Amino acid sequence: MYEAKKIEDKQITAVLVALITRDQTEEKANEYLDELAFLTSTLGAETVKTYTQKLDHPDVKTFVGKGKLEEISAYIKAEQVDWIVFDDDLNPSQLRNLEKELKCKVYDRSLLILDIFLSRAQTAQAKTQVELARNQYLLPRLTRMWTHLERQRGGTATRGGAGEKEIETDRRNIRNTIDVLKKKLAKIDKQSRTQRKSRGKIVRVAIVGYTNVGKSTLMTMLSKSDILAENKLFATVDSTVRKVNFEDIPFLLSDTVGFIRKLPTHLIESFKSTLDEIREADILIHVVDVNHPSLEDHINVVNQTLADIDASDKPTLLVFNKVDLLEEEEELSVEEKIEQLKNTYLNMESFSDKDEIVFISATNKSNIEELRGKLRKLVEEKHFTIFPNYLKNTYY
Incomplete structure (x- = not known):
């Protein structure tokens, strides 16, 4: 496994590479590079330079063109850079060629995410x-991740016989x-x-969302338990389940791994059992970072992933988190600002009629009572379909 470790107290350094293509604008490429830099720092490396190149499609041999590769190689050798990280997946021949040319550790986005998951x-x-x-x-x-691969293994003890590579x-x-x-x-x-x-027939609620939007903080606040919450991508990899009571209505609340653009297919397949917490949930809480410039893109990534695992047809509470970090406007109070945002987002095509929407700050516990009220309503509706006579004397 490639673990990010300081070598003799030297900070691991990395350069990042992305392409500008017909399908990916320069603006989008730079946005992905920002996210890639965050991923890289999560694994423990510092980004020292980024490169972009305009190509119709990746070079089949080295991903980038010959001239750009020479430029990158010169910088890596001059600055003794430890890693190079590509924002898209590399095929086997590209990976081999790049390692041979650059003489440093080569990551693509998928391998970087996989190693972050493994460390978490x-x-x-x-x-x-x-x-x-x-x-x-x-x-x-x-x-050459395995440094001995180019040598020959001889001897009859080897299954393939003498000379097997x-x-x-x-x-x-x-x-x-x-x-x-x-x-x-x-x-x-x-x-x-x-x-x-x-767990029986108790109502199950799963918190979903893009990575680093505050899901674990919200989980901690709702369940009143200690859940790891960090300003890092994929702070949560293991799903966590807690029993919660809203007055007299119990339900199970689970925090799940965050989604991200270009999530490795193998990872989705391998995390089937963890994603079953989402697939088998009765209600979803979809958390969004209201401050992120690509929040609609993040919402679409989550919605597409939910569709991919057959979990897109559930009652959903759409929670816009981190309102405390919004830029303040002197003429608007917090309440007025939230109301303005609500009207803006309710008119967006990406939000379906089924989505309940609430704006909160999980950190500052702003507008939490509205969140609790909306969640309790959804939980109650499901709870009484399971137990129609539950607390009958209380309600009749």
Whole structure:
């Protein structure tokens, strides 16, 4: 695993690369680079330079063109840069060519995200899920990440006989590891399903959203329990479930892994059991960072991911968080500002009629009573469909 560690107290440094294409404008490429820099810092490296290049499509051999590669290579060698990170996935030949040319650690977006997940995972389930995804991703991309791969392995002890390249042995070892991890994950998934079934018919609410929008802070506030909340991408990898009571109505609240653009397919597949917390939930709380310039894009990414896992048809409470960080306008009070924002977003095409909308600050607990009221209403509606006679004497 590539862990971000300081070598002899030296800060790990990285350069970032993105393309401007017919499908990706310069503005969008720079926005993705900002996000990539945040991802890179989450793994422990400091971004020292970014590069963009206009190409109709990535170069089949080196992703960027020959001239740009020479420019990048010269900078990396002169500044002794440790990593280079590409905002899109590299194919196996691109990865091999780039490592050979640049003589430094080469990341693409997917591998960077996978290593962040691996460094964040705490439970056996999450660790197994990420290890499986990472091995599946690396299998066709074996390069000098294993420094011995170009040497020949001789001797009759090797399964393939004398002269077999070690890369073939490593491929076989990874395949064996994948098989072991799949079996281990299947066993864990079975246990997780049993645990979910044992929860009975209690209403289940899942918090979803783009990464770093304040889901864990909201979870802590609603459940009154200590949940890790950091200003880092993917602070939460393991799903966390807490039982919550709104007066006399109980429900289960789960915090789930944040979504992100270009999330590796293998990761989504491997995190099936974790995503089942979302898929099997009765109600979703979709949290959005109201300050982010790409909030509508973030909403669309989350909605598309929910559709991909067949979880887009659930009652949803759309929560715009971090209103405390909005730029203040002297002529508007906080209440007036929230009302103005509400009218703006209600008129946007991206919001469906089913979405309940509320504006809050989970950190400052602003407008939390409105959030609790809307959530209680949704929980009550589902609760009384399950238990139509629950607390009958209280309500009749």
